[in-house]
Amino acid sequence: MPALKVTAPAKTILFGEHAVVYGHPAIAIPVNQLKTTITIQPNPWGASNQITIHAPDIGLSTALEELPNQHPFSTAFSVVMQHLGMTTYPACTVKINSTIPIASGLGSSASLSVALIKAFSQFAGADLPSQTLIDLSFQLETIYHGTPSGIDNSVIALNQGILFQKGKPVQALNSAKPLPIVIANSGVAGNTKQAVAGVRESWQHNKPYFDALFQKIGSTTWEALQALENGDEIRLGQLMNSNHRDLQTLRVSHPKIDRLVETALKHDALGAKLCGGGLGGNMICLIHAEQAGEIQKALMQAGAAQTYLTQVESREI
Numbered sequence: 001m002p003a004l005k006v007t008a009p010a011k012t013i014l015f016g017e018h019a020v021v022y023g024h025p026a027i028a029i030p031v032n033q034l035k036t037t038i039t040i041q042p043n044p045w046g047a048s049n050q051i052t053i054h055a056p057d058i059g060l061s062t063a064l065e066e067l068p069n070q071h072p073f074s075t076a077f078s079v080v081m082q083h084l085g086m087t088t089y090p091a092c093t094v095k096i097n098s099t100i101p102i103a104s105g106l107g108s109s110a111s112l113s114v115a116l117i118k119a120f121s122q123f124a125g126a127d128l129p130s131q132t133l134i135d136l137s138f139q140l141e142t143i144y145h146g147t148p149s150g151i152d153n154s155v156i157a158l159n160q161g162i163l164f165q166k167g168k169p170v171q172a173l174n175s176a177k178p179l180p181i182v183i184a185n186s187g188v189a190g191n192t193k194q195a196v197a198g199v200r201e202s203w204q205h206n207k208p209y210f211d212a213l214f215q216k217i218g219s220t221t222w223e224a225l226q227a228l229e230n231g232d233e234i235r236l237g238q239l240m241n242s243n244h245r246d247l248q249t250l251r252v253s254h255p256k257i258d259r260l261v262e263t264a265l266k267h268d269a270l271g272a273k274l275c276g277g278g279l280g281g282n283m284i285c286l287i288h289a290e291q292a293g294e295i296q297k298a299l300m301q302a303g304a305a306q307t308y309l310t311q312v313e314s315r316e317i
């Protein structure tokens with residue numbers, strides 16, 4: 001059995017986070033500058049089911065069987081074993097690395113889930129179709145995030161821009177031209193589970209108000225899809241700003257995120273918003289390519305911990 005290496009990207013949400021949990025559409029893209037990498041080396045002299053895990057980023061080096069059942073590594077392993085109907089697994093050493101900042105809204109946990117499912121299944125000789133990869137990684141996401149929409153693991157498993165709506169087939173993004181996006185990490189740890197739970201609590205207290213707000217975010221997303229297809233980055237920027245104001249109303253932004261959004265706009269970004277679960281984490285802004293250096297510098301001066309340059313592009317699913 002040969003050694004194996006798999007990767008899974010990070011992601012960012014361009015439009016529609018939170019509303020997507022309530023059945024509205026959202027647009028997400030993979031961020032391949034950041035990724036989870038898993039390598040599996042066979043141990044030809046080891047006994048079956050002897051699996052060693054090395055995850056130096058979190059200081060973990062252990063036998064898989066020593067981990068609690070609820071640990072992401074153990075859960076991913078059992079989900080794959082169950083799906084493939086296997087009871088024994090070849091002895092191996094699994095090394096897990098990630099360059100995705102955690103608690104940042106960039107999908108570190110979904111990327112880990114997808115990479116683990118891909119690695120454990122491929123090492124066992126199974127090349128899972130993307131829908132199976134999405135379904136199995138969603139099982140992990142529900143364990144860690146309570147009531148996720150499924151957008152994070154879908155965009156990461158497909159590794160391409162998507163329009164996602166719960167219960168509907170995923171649609172490939174069709175952007176008329178590549179659109180540069182700067183991502184800035186506020187350095188404040190976000191908490192998607194807490195943010196999603198907080199929004200649910202608000203919704204439960206005033207359903208008509210929040211349903212209308214989710215509906216408005218959904219309409220913004222549909223309009224953004226049109227603007228992407230038409231290559232209308234001016235309108236796209238305006239829609240991003242509107243989406244950010246709605247996320248502020250949902251109380252999932254953070255003063256540091258708002259400061260970074262204001263900084264980007266002051267430096268003539270076309271639009272800017274929080275991305276992902278919020279309460280910290282990252283923001284994104286849509287820019288003209290030639291502005292990248294200046295805007296990244298301004299965001300760092302305004303307190304960003306890190307910035308990344310990526311772009312929206314089209315590929316077939």
Ligand code: MEV
Binds near residue numbers: 147148
């Ligand atoms: C998290 O990346 C996006 C949220 O909409 C939650 C979800 O869709 O599961 C906040």
